[in-house]
Amino acid sequence: MAAIALDKIDRKFGTVHAVRDVSLEIRDGEFFTLLGPSGCGKTTLMRMVAGFCELDSGSIRFGARRIDALPPHRRNTGMVFQSYAIFPNLSVAGNVAYGLRARGVASTERNERVRKALRLVHLDGYEDRWPHQLSGGQLQRVALARCLVIEPEVLLLDEPLSNLDAKLRVEMRYEIRQLQQKLGLTAIYVTHDQEEALAISERIAVMRAGRLEQVGTPWEVYNQPANPFVADFMGVTNLLPGVVVSARGGRIEVKIGEALFAARAETGAAGDKVTLLIRPESLLLLPAQHGPPPNFASFEAIVARIEYLGVLTRLDLDLGGVTVRVAVLDKAPDHAVPGGRVSVGYDPARAILFPAS
Ligand SMILES: Nc1ncnc2c1ncn2[C@@H]1O[C@H](COP(=O)(O)OP(=O)(O)OP(=O)(O)O)[C@@H](O)[C@H]1O
Numbered sequence: 394m395a396a397i398a399l400d401k402i403d404r405k406f407g408t409v410h411a412v413r414d415v416s417l418e419i420r421d422g423e424f425f426t427l428l429g430p431s432g433c434g435k436t437t438l439m440r441m442v443a444g445f446c447e448l449d450s451g452s453i454r455f456g457a458r459r460i461d462a463l464p465p466h467r468r469n470t471g472m473v474f475q476s477y478a479i480f481p482n483l484s485v486a487g488n489v490a491y492g493l494r495a496r497g498v499a500s501t502e503r504n505e506r507v508r509k510a511l512r513l514v515h516l517d518g519y520e521d522r523w524p525h526q527l528s529g530g531q532l533q534r535v536a537l538a539r540c541l542v543i544e545p546e547v548l549l550l551d552e553p554l555s556n557l558d559a560k561l562r563v564e565m566r567y568e569i570r571q572l573q574q575k576l577g578l579t580a581i582y583v584t585h586d587q588e589e590a591l592a593i594s595e596r597i598a599v600m601r602a603g604r605l606e607q608v609g610t611p612w613e614v615y616n617q618p619a620n621p622f623v624a625d626f627m628g629v630t631n632l633l634p635g636v637v638v639s640a641r642g643g644r645i646e647v648k649i650g651e652a653l654f655a656a657r658a659e660t661g662a663a664g665d666k667v668t669l670l671i672r673p674e675s676l677l678l679l680p681a682q683h684g685p686p687p688n689f690a691s692f693e694a695i696v697a698r699i700e701y702l703g704v705l706t707r708l709d710l711d712l713g714g715v716t717v718r719v720a721v722l723d724k725a726p727d728h729a730v731p732g733g734r735v736s737v738g739y740d741p742a743r744a745i746l747f748p749a750s
């Protein structure tokens with residue numbers, strides 16, 4: 394069993410507080426992602442789980458077993474690094490067998506397990522190839538096989554796809570997820586790519602400056618972000634500065650530029666300065682001379698810019714000094730032209746208020 398419990402973990406490097414008071418429980422068999430900008434402490438946290446970095450304080454448990462004082466090879470983790478770390482002077486089989494040799498596994502069993510691991514990553518028959526004869530995607534598979542061959546309970550993947558081109562990344566992330574599910578491993582995955590995190594994770598922890606800002610399912614961190622930082626990090630959005638003009642029965646009206654917005658909120662009073670979050674794809678360009686659908690609110694704005702991107706079109710609208718972004722599938726309706734006026738509808742439940750920062 395390999396549920397992972399991190400309790401009040403802390404680590405400083407000189408004056409840099411790399412990981413601050415992190416507590417986290419990861420379920421047995423869960424695919425869990427650490428997501429955050431460069432330098433926020435993702436690798437440090439993962440290295441502490443693997444045993445390559447000491448804790449200043451706190452503890453780590455795998456199931457009931459405390460492991461933070463054990464050396465790496467006694468933790469039963471397999472780690473895949475950002476830079477494949479493949480030995481160029483060993484064949485594919487030699488690379489994959491490396492961990493088994495270090496553990497003194499006899500050659501017959503070793504060969505069998507290497508073959509099995511290569512089959513798992515779809516590299517059967519590549520045993521005798523040299524690393525320089527492989528593509529980036531194949532090298533990444535060798536790295537994965539080398540890690541799986543020791544049959545770890547916990548799989549640690551630190552930006553394993555960052556050296557691959559965009560298309561291969563999409564394929565490989567799916568393969569990694571399939572493999573993790575098939576083998577029933579608990580996985581911690583590190584990335585700074587929010588789309589990758591949304592696509593493959595069961596839960597995501599969004600980190601900033603050594604702290605966890607929010608832990609939740611992909612849907613939760615995208616749709617119910619804990620704060621503007623998480624909202625912004627999870628993709629293109631609108632974080633609009635405004636002032637509350639009225640608050641009645643959970644419905645709040647906020648003035649943004651020259652427009653009035655409705656939002657759902659538990660608290661708030663007239664005069665409060667707020668930041669209103671609404672995703673570009675939650676905004677609906679209403680056909681000319683049409684009101685909003687039932688229960689939707691609406692506002693008017695001037696079209697400032699239109700960008701056609703194929704699968705969608707992005708529009709920047711001006712609310713009188715404040716820009717709001719809208720995304721529509723395919724192309725914008727004909728009446729939406731630069732300089733023209735448009736009506737925009739939205740569900741107030743999709744508008745989230747934060748205190749102004
Ligand atoms: N061995 C070290 N000595 C000194 N400072 C370190 C060391 N390792 C990490 N740091 C610092 O700790 C902070 C967190 O680094 P870490 O590598 O964990 O970030 P990260 O989130 O993995 O970033 P990236 O996305 O760029 O890989 C950074 O400010 C980094 O410079």
Ligand SMILES: [Mg+2]
Binds near residue numbers: 437
């Ligand atoms: Mg890193």
